[in-house]
Amino acid sequence: MEKLTESQEKIYNVIKDYIHKYKYAPSYQDIANLSGLTSKGTIYKHIRILEKKGYIIFGGKPRTIALKEEE
Numbered sequence: 001m002e003k004l005t006e007s008q009e010k011i012y013n014v015i016k017d018y019i020h021k022y023k024y025a026p027s028y029q030d031i032a033n034l035s036g037l038t039s040k041g042t043i044y045k046h047i048r049i050l051e052k053k054g055y056i057i058f059g060g061k062p063r064t065i066a067l068k069e070e071e
Helices: 006-022 028-035 040-052
Strands: 056-058 065-067
């Protein structure tokens, strides 16, 4: 897998921690609240990059994120 930037790693960790805690994927708003970001567009962009780099699987709709490691 490609190395993540610091901000990508932060978003990935938010997603991973949320899924482990609640057993389902976070919404864009959950990610925004936990990461300190305010733009849902930026969050979407990070999600697409994480998918491209092989860290997550994204179903294209909110709460359809799965961790690649848990396949």
